[in-house]
Amino acid sequence: MGKTGRAMSTPPASAESPVEGRLIDPASTPPSGPGQASGSAGALPPLGAGGFARWAWRQLTSMRTALILLFALAVAAIPGSVLPQRGIDPILVREWIEGAPTWGPILDRLGFFDVYAAPWFAAIYLLLFISVIGCVLPRTGVHIKALRTPPPRAPRRLSRMAHFRTWTTSPETPGAQTSAAPASAASVLDDVEADLRRRRWRVARGVDDSAAGEQPSGWVSAEKGYARETGNLLFHAALIVLLIAVGYGAVFGWRGNVIVREGNGFSNTLTQYDAWGGGRLASPDGLPPFSFTLEEFRVEFERSDTERGSPRLFEAEVTARAEPGAPEVTEVIRVNEPIAFDGAKVFLVGHGYAPQIEVRDADGRLVFDDAVVVLPQDGNQTSIGVVKVPDALPQLGFQMLFLPTAAVDDVRGPFSSFPDADDPAIFASAWVGDLGLDDGVPQSVYRLVTDAMSQVGLEALRPGQTWDLPDGIGSVSFTGWQRWASFQIAHDPGKEPALIASGLALIGLMMSLYVKRRRVWVRAADGPNGVTIEVAGLARTDEADLAEDVEQVAGVAGAPEGKSGPGQDSGESLGEDSGMMDGQNRTGGRR
Amino acid sequence: MSAADLAGWSNAAVYAAMVVLTFSMIAFAATFSARGNRVSTDARKTPVTVGVGADSAPSVRVDPAASGQPTTAPPIDERGRRAGNVGLSLAWLGFGLLLLGAVLRGVWAGRVPWGNMYEYSLSSAVAILGVYLFMSLRRDLRWLGVFATGATLLTVGLAVTVLYTEAAQLVPALTSWWLVIHVSAAIISGGAFTIAAGLTGLYLWRERAERRGRVSGAVARLPQAVKLDTMAYRILAFAFPLWTFAVIAGAIWAENAWGRYWGWDPKETWAFITWVIYAGYLHARATAGWRGRRAAYIAILGWVSFLINYFGVNLFVNSLHSYAGV
Numbered sequence: 001m002g003k004t005g006r007a008m009s010t011p012p013a014s015a016e017s018p019v020e021g022r023l024i025d026p027a028s029t030p031p032s033g034p035g036q037a038s039g040s041a042g043a044l045p046p047l048g049a050g051g052f053a054r055w056a057w058r059q060l061t062s063m064r065t066a067l068i069l070l071f072a073l074a075v076a077a078i079p080g081s082v083l084p085q086r087g088i089d090p091i092l093v094r095e096w097i098e099g100a101p102t103w104g105p106i107l108d109r110l111g112f113f114d115v116y117a118a119p120w121f122a123a124i125y126l127l128l129f130i131s132v133i134g135c136v137l138p139r140t141g142v143h144i145k146a147l148r149t150p151p152p153r154a155p156r157r158l159s160r161m162a163h164f165r166t167w168t169t170s171p172e173t174p175g176a177q178t179s180a181a182p183a184s185a186a187s188v189l190d191d192v193e194a195d196l197r198r199r200r201w202r203v204a205r206g207v208d209d210s211a212a213g214e215q216p217s218g219w220v221s222a223e224k225g226y227a228r229e230t231g232n233l234l235f236h237a238a239l240i241v242l243l244i245a246v247g248y249g250a251v252f253g254w255r256g257n258v259i260v261r262e263g264n265g266f267s268n269t270l271t272q273y274d275a276w277g278g279g280r281l282a283s284p285d286g287l288p289p290f291s292f293t294l295e296e297f298r299v300e301f302e303r304s305d306t307e308r309g310s311p312r313l314f315e316a317e318v319t320a321r322a323e324p325g326a327p328e329v330t331e332v333i334r335v336n337e338p339i340a341f342d343g344a345k346v347f348l349v350g351h352g353y354a355p356q357i358e359v360r361d362a363d364g365r366l367v368f369d370d371a372v373v374v375l376p377q378d379g380n381q382t383s384i385g386v387v388k389v390p391d392a393l394p395q396l397g398f399q400m401l402f403l404p405t406a407a408v409d410d411v412r413g414p415f416s417s418f419p420d421a422d423d424p425a426i427f428a429s430a431w432v433g434d435l436g437l438d439d440g441v442p443q444s445v446y447r448l449v450t451d452a453m454s455q456v457g458l459e460a461l462r463p464g465q466t467w468d469l470p471d472g473i474g475s476v477s478f479t480g481w482q483r484w485a486s487f488q489i490a491h492d493p494g495k496e497p498a499l500i501a502s503g504l505a506l507i508g509l510m511m512s513l514y515v516k517r518r519r520v521w522v523r524a525a526d527g528p529n530g531v532t533i534e535v536a537g538l539a540r541t542d543e544a545d546l547a548e549d550v551e552q553v554a555g556v557a558g559a560p561e562g563k564s565g566p567g568q569d570s571g572e573s574l575g576e577d578s579g580m581m582d583g584q585n586r587t588g589g590r591r
Numbered sequence: 592m593s594a595a596d597l598a599g600w601s602n603a604a605v606y607a608a609m610v611v612l613t614f615s616m617i618a619f620a621a622t623f624s625a626r627g628n629r630v631s632t633d634a635r636k637t638p639v640t641v642g643v644g645a646d647s648a649p650s651v652r653v654d655p656a657a658s659g660q661p662t663t664a665p666p667i668d669e670r671g672r673r674a675g676n677v678g679l680s681l682a683w684l685g686f687g688l689l690l691l692g693a694v695l696r697g698v699w700a701g702r703v704p705w706g707n708m709y710e711y712s713l714s715s716a717v718a719i720l721g722v723y724l725f726m727s728l729r730r731d732l733r734w735l736g737v738f739a740t741g742a743t744l745l746t747v748g749l750a751v752t753v754l755y756t757e758a759a760q761l762v763p764a765l766t767s768w769w770l771v772i773h774v775s776a777a778i779i780s781g782g783a784f785t786i787a788a789g790l791t792g793l794y795l796w797r798e799r800a801e802r803r804g805r806v807s808g809a810v811a812r813l814p815q816a817v818k819l820d821t822m823a824y825r826i827l828a829f830a831f832p833l834w835t836f837a838v839i840a841g842a843i844w845a846e847n848a849w850g851r852y853w854g855w856d857p858k859e860t861w862a863f864i865t866w867v868i869y870a871g872y873l874h875a876r877a878t879a880g881w882r883g884r885r886a887a888y889i890a891i892l893g894w895v896s897f898l899i900n901y902f903g904v905n906l907f908v909n910s911l912h913s914y915a916g917v
Contacts, residue, residue, distance in 0.1 A: 064878060064880075064881075067875060067878060067881065070871040070874065071868075071871055073867055074867040074871070074896075077867075078860075078864065080860055081855075081857040081860040081904070087854070088854065088855070088856070255850065255851070306758070306759045310759065310762055311763055312763065313763060334763065335763040335764050336766060336769075336844075345850060347848075488850040489850075490851060492851070495846060495852055498852065499843065499852075502835075502839045505835070506835050506836060513831075513832065
């Protein structure tokens with residue numbers, strides 16, 4: 001805790017404001033332990049490994065470094081919003097790299113297509129968090145000490161303060177609010193002290209050293225608003241917890257995607273997923289054993305001219321079991337309404353069509369009969385997909401354009417003009433040859449490898465139509481269609497801690513911004529003409545409503561009607577008014 | 592009243608608000624330009640010479656122009672004061688009309704009026720003007736009126752010209768209570784960011800004039816730089832936690848709708864960038880050498896980032912948040 005501790009233990013040599021420099025800093029930041037590092041943080045590193053380490057630590061935990069790291073973090077986050085990201089759209093990333101043969105691979109190697117998992121991004125936020133820890137830990141110690149220490153003695157010259165008033169009671173005009181005439185300074189201070197304590201100020205009481213022949217004056221010193229620093233520390237600590245929670249979720253969490261056609265089922269095992277990704281310590285074997293069947297997928301689209309085609313309703317009705325043998329329940333999954341099983345949540349994330357295709361070979365044998373999932377390419381569900389028929393001889397393959405509401409345009413060719421299946425059609429292109437499935441190279445089910453195939457024709461099909469392929473090699477029928485829904489199933493054990501941490505961060509943030517740390521002092525001295533009373537206040541953070549505090553204390557002390565004003569030689573009326581990190585602790589000697 | 596009537600009334604209220612706010616802005620501008628008054632001339636001349644004569648190093652905290660002023664209010668002559676009152680009254684009227692337009696729009700659509708970018712912009716305009724008027728309840732902010740009404744008009748103008756969309760139902764992804772919570776927090780903090788950016792811009796202007804010892808003309812109508820700085824800070828101290836809340840609420844909603852609470856969607860990324868920049872602003876205010884001008888530039892940068900998030904991501908980037916409807 002080199003620099004931070006040192007800065008806090010030393011009153012700034014040339015403070016901006018003599019008031020703050022002399023009275024506030026040493027008081028609110030009591031001297032910490034001995035053996036603090038010396039030397040200016042901005043100076044060159046002293047020789048020796050230990051000295052260098054201390055210097056590096058001081059640099060890292062300085063506010064300036066924290067600021068620079070904050071901005072580095074902001075700048076580093078930008079490319080991820082401009083370039084396509086693997087985590088969001090891997091296909092777009094591949095196309096981007098292919099489209100930029102020079103820069104694509106370079107950017108790829110530098111992690112620009114996975115910015116938020118890139119080492120340099122991690123380096124920035126880890127350094128930032130180390131810097132935060134390096135600030136929060138020592139400050140927590142200091143704050144705890146401050147909470148246990150009574151406020152410091154009242155300064156000699158209260159008249160220097162931003163809010164100050166003084167008066168002398170004369171015997172015939174006793175204080176308004178005290179029951180009896182203020183017989184002595186002590187009784188005034190008693191009243192003030194009791195009042196401040198009742199209003200939960202931290203109070204210290206003492207007597208000034210008096211010059212020879214003078215009556216000693218007593219003082220009350222009170223401070224309030226420690227919650228500001230508590231909130232500040234809470235905010236930063238909560239951010240650290242948040243990062244840990246996010247990391248915990250990333251390491252132990254998992255997420256998968258699956259497309260389920262109407263009438264089909266899904267059971268939660270790794271093999272059933274179309275895509276599954278888990279953290280380093282997530283176990284794919286221990287997935288919660290639920291299962292569900294998509295009974296019906298209901299969808300409605302806007303049909304009026306305004307926002308025509310916009311989705312209005314997505315609803316997946318499923319029958320589900322929490323585990324094998326458990327009772328079956330019917331549930332509806334909507335876009336904002338996932339269902340949960342044992343820590344895993346099932347979200348509805350997409351939908352599309354699956355045309356029912358039948359393929360017969362040259363002998364009229366049924367070699368393929370299935371609902372083929374086609375992937376939507378635009379908002380009107382213009383979809384593409386392929387059929388692979390390895391059982392036909394020779395092997396057959398079809399590339400399909402599925403249009404739920406078919407339209408043809410001279411420029412665009414066939415396209416879908418509405419996302420609902422009002423007038424579905426398939427534009428199929430038939431290929432014959434070797435599908436390449438036996439090469440052992442994994443293939444996408446949405447892509448036809450046509451290297452060893454030749455195209456034999458193109459045809460448009462409506463439901464119920466059959467296309468007899470040329471040369472009698474077979475036929476293909478479009479017999480109907482059904483819908484599919486895609487689900488994301490996710491388990492993130494870090495999300496509850498992350499939510500709690502963000503809530504605490506928000507609370508801490510508001511405390512650190514809205515709680516005002518302030519001091520008031522009252523000094524009273526008996527004199528021959530009555531009691532001379534001085535009341536003063538100083539806000540460490542903001543000047544607001546300090547006048548109120550001073551007036552209230554003055555009222556208790558029996559002040560005549562009037563207002564406090566700036567002291568005769570108050571140097572500074574505006575307080576520190578700082579943000580989350582009250583400057584002097586971090587910047588110390590470099591201000 | 593039929594639905595079509597409601598639509599017509601909503602649009603009529605918005606257009607009426609634009610007319611009223613135009614006059615309001617003109618009136619506010621008059622408070623600046625109504626010049627040649629002896630009171631204010633004196634007020635600005637004398638202290639400047641004092642400042643120069645004092646031969647002190649340029650200081651942010653000491654304002655040579657206003658040190659002779661007993662009050663913190665900027666010197667505005669009687670005519671300007673009257674013009675400012677007219678501007679403020681018209682601004683309230685315009686605010687009422689805008690609010691009416693937004694509410695009618697919501698009644699027409701049968702939901703909160705936050706379904707597309709026209710509606711977001713309309714609500715943002717209400718927020719900008721609302722933040723300004725709310726602040727002006729407590730202090731004299733007539734000098735800020737030109738900026739506040741100008742920013743509001745620009746926002747509404749963009750809404751009705753570029754972003755206009757007929758009201759429609761919400762897409763399923765938006766039918767959630769989180770829409771109300773998340774979007775209202777984001778819109779209000781956006782309004783506050785905008786007003787704070789205006790104050791910060793005025794601060795930079797005034798601060799430069801003070802630093803050069805040339806506080807005259809329109810800039811003399813502004814409060815002292817240090818006051819402007821404090822005011823901007825107070826608004827951001829309100830807006831930043833609200834923005835934090837908007838981001839957290841958005842994360843909760845995203846977890847519910849998309850299955851993850853944070854996915855670095857461009858909108859999320861820019862919300863994060865905006866948050867980080869404003870966090871930097873708050874820290875900079877507490878750091879030696881960064882207070883004042885540098886912190887002000889950071890605040891402006893935060894606002895720019897907010898605008899990129901609002902316009903850029905909605906209109907130009909393919910994001911999960913692309914609900915512009917344009």
